[in-house]
Amino acid sequence: MKYAKLGNSGLQVSRVCLGSMTWGVQNTQQDADQQIHYALEHGVNFIDTAEMYAIPATPDTYGKTEQIIGHWISANAHKRQDVIIASKIAGPGMHWVRDGQPITGEAVIKSVEDSLTRLQTDYIDLYQLHWPNRVSPHFGKQWPNTFTFDEVDVSAHRAQMLEILQALNECIVAGKIRHCGLSDETPWGISTYLELAQKHSLPKMVSIQNEFSLLCQKDWPYLIEHCHHNDVAYLPWSPLATGLLTGKYANNARPQGTRWSLMQPKSIYRNTEFSQSAAAQYCEIAQQIGITPAQLALAWCNQVQGVTSTIIGATHLHQLQENIAAFDIELDEQTLQRINKVTQQFPAPY
Template structure:
């Protein structure tokens, strides 16, 4: 297994990350536990999940995937230090998660605590924002006519981002999370978070998790260049195009 630094965090993670979004719909607890055991045996040390999983997202499976990972951790507590565990706070738009509201400083605090309880662990290595409060060109919104950046109140979103960073900083100081990252965001999102972090002495986003595969290459080369020069790890989700590229 090959390993890389997780951006500016200094953490070494396996180049293969074990995704978990189907655990609780397609996969049972037994399946999940077997997959974790198998992945660790191959040298994988990186596991990614999210509060909104399982997928397809639904109210009755909200948090179910984290609970499955938590059950494995409870049965294998001696291996917690061997795993880099990543999770995410859901963005707006899902009515069964905080009424579909935006990510706020308050929601960061409550969501971290809830994820820790489901995961049955004292800390999360990488805590990510699943998607930004503003509409971003992800989930097929990058096609012409789907999004208008001129409609965005830049200052309002910057103020929200500062509040989010302050809450993440509180969680880091409390030992609840180690590092923070983005998902389904853009070069402006990366750079605004980095600017605010530097200006206010707050945590730097160490990674961004975006869709990237041979059918979906919109991040190349501009966002990738941004990540390289700002030391932000790029974590591609759906590298096999949801199974299309593997048949």
């Protein structure tokens, strides 16, 4: 396993981050324990979760994943210092989480306390804002004029961001979190947080996790360059495009127990004619070079300049084994050129 610096945090994280959002719906405590054990055995030291997990997110699944991780921590207290735990506070929009209200300083402090209780730990290594208070170009909103920039009161949002940073600083001073980061943000959001942190001597955001995959490359090079030059770690989530890049959803298949079989059809916005065609070509490349489609997608992501650690998830142990093995694969120049041709044909398939 190779490791990389988590922004300016001083932490060294594995190039693989173990995602956990299926734990509590598709996966049991026993499944999670097996996955954590296997990941640690193979050098993974980075686990990502969130207060809103498990997924699909509902009032009944809220907090379940943190509870599962907390049970593992309680049973393996001697290993806590060897694992970097990342969690997230949910942004606005879900009525069962703070009545769907925006993130505030008070909400940060309360959510950190609640996550610590569920995780059964004294500190969280990386605490992230799951999505911003304003509408941002994520979750299928990246198309021009999907939302209006003029709807954002910049002064009000800067004041909110400053309040959030002050609350994060309070948690860091108290030893409850070590570092803070972002998720589903934009260059404006990152730069504003960095500017406010410098101006007011507050904690610098050390990382950002955004959707990034063979089918979703909108962050490269512009946002990723911004991260690189500001020492902000870039953490891709959904590198398999919620499983589309494995080939299991080809021809609109819905294998029982898979994520797409549990989701509402309207929320599967990645399922387009273009994305299906692109995924089929990537699967063909993988087959021809003797690896699985998932391994092709993950190995490619790992080789993208600026990527710090890729967040992977699995519902079955054999999937986790397959995925972790992908990070020992180096795609040759010919394969990368073939991948680039597909990308040029389908630059924004969903």
